[in-house]
């Protein structure tokens with residue numbers, strides 16, 4: 248069994264969760280803020296999930312690995 252690592256920081260973690268990264272653009276004087284969700288999913292550790300914006304992906308397909 249291979250140990251899985253976080254796809255964001257490469258830290259090995261047992262509690263990785265499938266997420267979609269969210270790019271948040273802060274509002275500026277001439278631009279409205281925006282929020283873009285990336286289509287591709289990544290496995291993130293608890294630490295990354297507490298630090299970076301993301302959306303949790305429902306994990307109901309298990310044909311990988």
Ligand SMILES: [Zn+2]
Nearest residue numbers: 253256292295
């Ligand atoms: Zn991480």
